[in-house]
Amino acid sequence: MIVIVDPDIEKTSDQYHQLLNYLSSLPNIQVREHEEQGAQQRLTELYLVGDTASLSLDDISAVPGVDKVVRISKEYRILGRHKNDTRSTHFEYNGVRFGQDNLHIFAGLCAVDNPEHVEIMMKALKDNGQVCTRMGAYKPRSNPYSFQGHGKSCLDYVFDIAGKYDIKVIAMEVTHESHIDEISASLEKTGHPTGVMLQIGTRNTQNFELLKAIGRQRVFPVLLKRGFGITLEESINAAEYLASEGNRNVVFALRGMKSHFGDPHRNMVDFSHVPVVKRLTRMPVCIDPSHSVGIRVESPDHMQDILQATAQGIIAGANMVLVDFHPAPDKALVDGPQALTMKELPYFIEDVMIARDAYEKRLGLAKQFYSK
Ligand code: PEP
Ligand code: MN
Numbered sequence: 001m002i003v004i005v006d007p008d009i010e011k012t013s014d015q016y017h018q019l020l021n022y023l024s025s026l027p028n029i030q031v032r033e034h035e036e037q038g039a040q041q042r043l044t045e046l047y048l049v050g051d052t053a054s055l056s057l058d059d060i061s062a063v064p065g066v067d068k069v070v071r072i073s074k075e076y077r078i079l080g081r082h083k084n085d086t087r088s089t090h091f092e093y094n095g096v097r098f099g100q101d102n103l104h105i106f107a108g109l110c111a112v113d114n115p116e117h118v119e120i121m122m123k124a125l126k127d128n129g130q131v132c133t134r135m136g137a138y139k140p141r142s143n144p145y146s147f148q149g150h151g152k153s154c155l156d157y158v159f160d161i162a163g164k165y166d167i168k169v170i171a172m173e174v175t176h177e178s179h180i181d182e183i184s185a186s187l188e189k190t191g192h193p194t195g196v197m198l199q200i201g202t203r204n205t206q207n208f209e210l211l212k213a214i215g216r217q218r219v220f221p222v223l224l225k226r227g228f229g230i231t232l233e234e235s236i237n238a239a240e241y242l243a244s245e246g247n248r249n250v251v252f253a254l255r256g257m258k259s260h261f262g263d264p265h266r267n268m269v270d271f272s273h274v275p276v277v278k279r280l281t282r283m284p285v286c287i288d289p290s291h292s293v294g295i296r297v298e299s300p301d302h303m304q305d306i307l308q309a310t311a312q313g314i315i316a317g318a319n320m321v322l323v324d325f326h327p328a329p330d331k332a333l334v335d336g337p338q339a340l341t342m343k344e345l346p347y348f349i350e351d352v353m354i355a356r357d358a359y360e361k362r363l364g365l366a367k368q369f370y371s372k
Helices: 014-024 057-061 115-127 151-164 178-190 208-216 232-244 271-280 289-293 305-315 342-371
Strands: 002-005 029-037 042-050 066-070 090-093 096-099 104-108 132-134 169-173 195-200 222-225 250-254 285-287 320-324
Touching (some): 002 014, 014 029, 014 042, 104 115, 115 132, 115 151, 151 178, 195 208, 250 271, 271 305, 285 305, 289 305, 305 342
Parallel strands (some): 169 195, 222 250
Antiparallel strands (some): 002 066
């Protein structure tokens, strides 16, 4: 059970202490406090753990200082969507709002290779009205002899160039908790010209110690990739690890599942699960068409599979698209065969907007139909 404290009540007030004492005195109940800083106000939530089945929703709601009470119906206590749960489905980071109701494109380099390519990419994004990107510095590779990413040595120039082109958020994978400190140090050194969303890759979805470390910090939001060989429930529980440690600014990414049934695509595209994740949880949902489809191929109608998969995710209500671009895909050090080109960026954005517009029209139609 989650008790949401009236936002007007100070944590130092007598009323707050009385509320806390009352809840703590309930038999077989432990109380865990969680504070959430929203754009406008600070919210305090009290998690009641233990024998909550015997508690009455009405009794707890009537206690002075209580704004709302949510009975947790399922797992995923913090990020799950429960019955009568009106808690927010969005968060803000570095001036950018991430929600289940809006959409951002994160086009960028799978792996940073050199400052020239970073600059071409960021400039193209600015020229096309974009404020987010993806930039891989730490690359988890299947083969130990493959390029592992430039790591911390590229961070300063990536952040400087991002600042020059008004990029507000960079999705960047981290594979070890020390990378959080390296990113923080570089942002500090360069004067915080941009922001970072820490990405947890599909190979690390169940790296619980990494999840806990990333969850303990509240500076950076997190993009958690679905594990490519585990159940959806296990992947959502991985997201819940982040929230249970304190960080609930989490976006959940679908990136395809490992299966030869998806051939000739790199993975089996799973974007029909966009509405499923939005129904089960309050997280914004990202799609990664590049790592799902994994190849540049087009059908006789000249539509590329990567764009088709993107449209399928967007028309189903996705809130973020993570997509690989490269100024010279044949020279890319990682995943060149799936990268789109700079020339294709405005086309890609326009195509995404068509699909988003169709989603919004479908929403309107559904509302109209069921209000009859
Ligand atoms: C990536 O986005 O660069 C990546 C490695 O993705 P995934 O973890 O989904 O394979
Ligand atoms: Mn990649």
